[in-house]
Amino acid sequence: MIQMTKKRDSIGSLYDRAGEDVNIAGWVENVRDLKTMQFVTVRDNTGIVQVTNEKTGSYLDDAISSLTPDSTVTVQGKIIRNEGVKLGQMEIKLKDLEVHSYAQKPLPTDENSPLENRLDWRFVDLRKKKNNLIFSIQTTAEHAMRNYWLDNGFIEIHSPKLVEGASESGAELFQLDYFDRRASLAQSPQFYKQMAMAAGFERVFEIGPVFRANPSYTRRHDTEFTSVDVEISWIDSHKDIMDFEERWLQYVLGEVEAKHGKEIKDSFNIEVKVPVVPFPRVSMKEAYKILEKAGHETCRDEKGDLDPEGERRISKYISDNFNHEFVFVEDYPITARPFYHMRYHDSPDTTKSFDLIWKGLEVTTGAQREHRYEKLLSQAKEKNVDVKSINHYLNFFKYGCPPHGGYGFGLTRMLMVLLGAQNVREVTYVYRGPNRLTP
Numbered sequence: 001m002i003q004m005t006k007k008r009d010s011i012g013s014l015y016d017r018a019g020e021d022v023n024i025a026g027w028v029e030n031v032r033d034l035k036t037m038q039f040v041t042v043r044d045n046t047g048i049v050q051v052t053n054e055k056t057g058s059y060l061d062d063a064i065s066s067l068t069p070d071s072t073v074t075v076q077g078k079i080i081r082n083e084g085v086k087l088g089q090m091e092i093k094l095k096d097l098e099v100h101s102y103a104q105k106p107l108p109t110d111e112n113s114p115l116e117n118r119l120d121w122r123f124v125d126l127r128k129k130k131n132n133l134i135f136s137i138q139t140t141a142e143h144a145m146r147n148y149w150l151d152n153g154f155i156e157i158h159s160p161k162l163v164e165g166a167s168e169s170g171a172e173l174f175q176l177d178y179f180d181r182r183a184s185l186a187q188s189p190q191f192y193k194q195m196a197m198a199a200g201f202e203r204v205f206e207i208g209p210v211f212r213a214n215p216s217y218t219r220r221h222d223t224e225f226t227s228v229d230v231e232i233s234w235i236d237s238h239k240d241i242m243d244f245e246e247r248w249l250q251y252v253l254g255e256v257e258a259k260h261g262k263e264i265k266d267s268f269n270i271e272v273k274v275p276v277v278p279f280p281r282v283s284m285k286e287a288y289k290i291l292e293k294a295g296h297e298t299c300r301d302e303k304g305d306l307d308p309e310g311e312r313r314i315s316k317y318i319s320d321n322f323n324h325e326f327v328f329v330e331d332y333p334i335t336a337r338p339f340y341h342m343r344y345h346d347s348p349d350t351t352k353s354f355d356l357i358w359k360g361l362e363v364t365t366g367a368q369r370e371h372r373y374e375k376l377l378s379q380a381k382e383k384n385v386d387v388k389s390i391n392h393y394l395n396f397f398k399y400g401c402p403p404h405g406g407y408g409f410g411l412t413r414m415l416m417v418l419l420g421a422q423n424v425r426e427v428t429y430v431y432r433g434p435n436r437l438t439p
Contacts, residue, residue, distance in 0.1 A: 006076065012046030015088050018081045022092065024049065025074040027127065028103075031067050038064045041087070042075060045132050050087050051075050053094040063097050070103035070127065115425060122430055122439055130267045134427050137260050138415060142207060144255035145228065148248050154203040154230075159192035161185060161209065165389040172212045174223075185211035188408065191393045193231035194340075194369060197404040198396040202233040207411070215434050219423040220308075220361060220413060224432040228414075231406035238342075238352040238368040241405045242328050245356065245364065246279045249326075256418070270420045273325060279356075280318050281328040290317050304333040312360035330354040339383040340376060341367040342405075352405075358417050366407030373397040 006023040014022060026044035038053040038061065055061045067073070077092040085091050109121040111128060118125040125131060146156075162178065163186045174185040189206050196204045210227045230248075232241060256264075257272040264270050282290065284304070291298055291310055294317065298310050306314065306329065318327040332353045334343060341351040353367035370376045376397055380387055387394070415427035425431045430439065 008074075010046040011042070011044050011049045014047075014049060014079055014092075015090065017079050018090065020079050021077070021095070022079055023074065023076050024092070025100075026072070028067050028069055028071045028073060030069065031064065033065050040064055040067065040073075040075075042073060043129070045129075048087055050085055050091040051077065051094050052080075052091050060094060060097055063099060066102070067099065068103050068105050070107060070124070072100040072103075074098040074100065115423065119425060119431055119436065120439070126429075133260070133263055133267055134415060134419065135429065137256060137264070137418070138411070138427075140256055140259050141252055141414070142411075144252040145205075145207070145248070147255075148251045149203075149205045149230075152203070154205050155196070155201050157189075157192065157196055157201070157204045157206050158208065159186065159189035159206060161211075164392070172214050174211050174213045187212055188227065189229050190340075190408070191390075191396075193229055193406055194393075194401075194404065195396050197231055197233045197369075197371075198399075198401045202402075203231075205230050217434065218308075219425075220416070222412065222424055222428065222431060222433055225424070225428070226411040228409040228411050229406065230409075231404060233402040233404045235368060235403055235405050238330065238354055238366065238405050241366050241368070241407055242281070242330070242354055242356075243278070245366065245407055245409075246275070246277045246326070246328075250275055250277050253418075264419065268419045270418070272418065275324065275326055279326040279328055280322045280324050281330060281354075282314070282318075283331040284329060284333065285331070287314055287329050290314060305336045306355070306362075308361075311357050311362055315357055315360040325359050327357050328354050329357060337367065339379040339385055340369050342370045343379075356407075356409075358414075361413060361417050363413045363417065364407050364409045366405065368403070368405035371397060371401040371403055 008025050009022045011024055011026065024042060024044065026042045029041040029043050029048060032039040036055050038055065040051040041048055042051055053060055053064055075092060075094065076096040077094045080091050080093050081089060082091050083089050107124060109118050109124055162183050164183060172187060175182050176185070188210055189208065193204055193206070206229045207226060209224055211224050214221055214223060232244065235241060253272060254274045257274050261272050264272055287306065288298060291313055294313050296310060296313050298307060314327060314329065318324055330353065331350050334349055334351055337351045337353050341353050344350050344352060351367060355362045356364035370379060373394065377387065377394060380390065412424040412428050415421070416424050419427065421427050
């Protein structure tokens with residue numbers, strides 16, 4: 001076998017290179033072994049190409065005959081124009097082949113397998129072009145997020161993921177041994193974002209993992225996910241945060257549409273719509289009135305929140321009446337929000353908070369935070385929070401802190417809604433849920 005030293009060519013770069021010698025590497029898609037000819041389709045993450053070999057009794061004949069789907073190979077040959085070939089009307093006339101590894105037969109999963117089986121064999125499932133595209137889109141989206149933040153004076157932080165106590169509901173904590181005491185996995189970077197405000201950072205962001213011991217099996221929940229978090233100082237109200245987020249999302253989705261719009265349409269049959277700003281906004285009280293008129297009886301328990309069906313119906317109302325995919329629902333009651341959300345002076349049962357709903361699914365929770373120490377302490381006690389357990393957090397507000405607020409944005413929820421997926425499991429690189437700790 002000839003030793004291959006030529007630089008590797010991507011398959012996507014081959015289409016205008018008829019007559020050139022090329023060197024590609026990738027995965028075997030299919031093999032057709034006929035009497036006098038052999039055909040191999042090879043894919044990489046830029047495309048797929050047909051390789052042809054005329055049988056002459058050489059070692060190449062046996063090498064191709066031995067190939068199995070998803071074996072990995074390097075191919076050397078010449079690009080030939082052939083209008084009869086559906087894959088770009090070209091093929092590679094084989095000169096040399098190196099087999100790097102053979103895939104066992106049959107593959108343990110395919111695109112028709114149940115989702116749980118595909119998650120068992122996630123590394124095989126991710127080889128599909130459609131799945132590869134998901135994470136190219138995620139990369140573009142995160143890059144655009146960072147560009148917008150950096151252009152607007154933000155600082156990136158990396159908050160600790162081992163913490164002493166709860167930052168959200170204590171019932172959802174993962175706890176572990178930490179030398180001579182107990183520690184928890186961070187449910188949110190919330191307290192540390194606010195610490196940055198007390199430190200004078202003014203504008204911060206973080207993209208990182210968070211952990212929730214939530215025994216939920218819904219399509220939108222997971223026990224570990226990537227949270228996108230923002231916090232901004234010197235705001236007048238939560239509306240400043242909403243103004244910022246809608247402009248940020250408009251930019252991010254514009255970048256995704258420009259780079260991947262056609263691929264998303266071809267692979268997912270979804271048209272990426274870059275949203276117009278401002279987004280529609282309704283108060284929680286207005287949302288309940290809309291739902292009542294639509295005949296939906298919300299479960300008005302002590303939380304005063306929207307149920308999933310309520311979110312879907314509010315989105316439909318906004319789509320029908322405003323032709324918009326997004327809607328901010330604001331002014332949640334204190335029963336539905338944590339102790340650190342600021343309340344209206346003239347309506348103390350209402351918080352300066354919001355959720356952002358996109359095509360029927362909540363993707364963001366945000367608010368103005370209470371930055372005044374005495375009020376924060378009072379609200380914590382009112383919510384029956386163990387003040388001793390949050391003493392380090394409360395210290396942030398004893399020595400001066402500016403008015404501030406922010407939001408947390410679910411990255412996998414964004415991808416799920418953007419691509420029309422049915423479950424966050426489909427758009428998470430490696431999913432974690434109550435019954436899944438492998439692979």
